[in-house]
Amino acid sequence: MTDAKRIRVALVDDQALFRAGVRMLIQSQDDLEFVGEAGDGREGVALAATARPDVILMDIRMPVLDGIAATEAIIMEAGRTGWEPRVLILTTFDLDESAARAIRSGASGFVLKDAEPEFLLAAIRTVHAGNAVIAASATRELFEHFAPQAPTLLVPPSYDSLTAREREIFLLAARGLSNAEIAASEFLSEATVKTHISRILGKLELRDRVQLVVFAFEHRIVE
Structure with a gap:
């Protein structure tokens, strides 16, 4: 498969060991290309601006700038330039307030950090195709519970x-x-x-x- 057809993926997370594991997972896939990683939200925004990935895996809780603010900055920049990245939030808690805020900020879904590798890969391909990883009904539940x-x-x-x-x-x-x-x-x-x-x-x-x-x-x- 040529590079032009690969899904370009970037990772923003403050845990080096976690980044290493995800990087190896993505690099093992013929249809995915790992284009960079960052250890905090501010670095993530800069990485996104230069690498222009198709999908950005974004942790929520990070130093300097959290994943929600980073997502907002990336989506704002994308709106100005016509670039259409998909942000996939990585979280340790299912259906929590941070996930609701991230979805409102422009993320296309979220995945638990302890999810099976196959699920993460499927989620990347799903959001790249223009679909959401979290169901609309679950999104509604998020907002009813955490953003009334x-x-x-x-x-x-x-x-x-x-x-x-x-x-x-x-x-x-x-x-x-x-x-x-x-x-x-x-x-x-x-x-x-x-x-x-x-x-x-x-x-x-x-x-x-x-x-x-x-x-x-x-x-x-x-x-």
């Missing part, structure tokens, strides 16, 4: 551009329903639902279904 006091944002004009059918699909997806569940409840094919979801994400300038749930939560569209 978040301020309500004004609904942007882009939401008004959704058709009536797209709004119906949006509300179902925001509640955590899968494509199959939406298809069954609305008497549609899964392919049609997928098309609607793609159009909704495009109109609202969202990356994936996780960001759709965040959008719905922050604008109090789904209560």
Whole structure:
């Protein structure tokens, strides 16, 4: 496989031994390319800017700059340049407040640091393909439990551009329903639902279904 087709992966974590293990794991895969590592969030932001990885594995708790702030900085820079990285959070706690904050900051999902190597590899490939690692229903659970006091944002004009059918699909997806569940409840094919979801994400300038749930939560569209 040529380098041009490989998924470029960077790692930001303050534990050298952990970095070494992940580096070897990624380098063992024909379709992945390890493009660099950093030991704190500030170094991670600089690494991301120079290496331009496709997927960034980001620890949350680090010195100098934590993973949440680093994720925000990377996503902001990406928005200015048209670069579209996926940030995959590495955490030791499932469904905790830090994970919720990281998702709001722009991460496409999170993986437990003690996950099986095969799961981490699958997660990298999943987010690179434009999908979220954490299910939309789990995202909703995160925000209901850990971010109930978040301020309500004004609904942007882009939401008004959704058709009536797209709004119906949006509300179902925001509640955590899968494509199959939406298809069954609305008497549609899964392919049609997928098309609607793609159009909704495009109109609202969202990356994936996780960001759709965040959008719905922050604008109090789904209560």
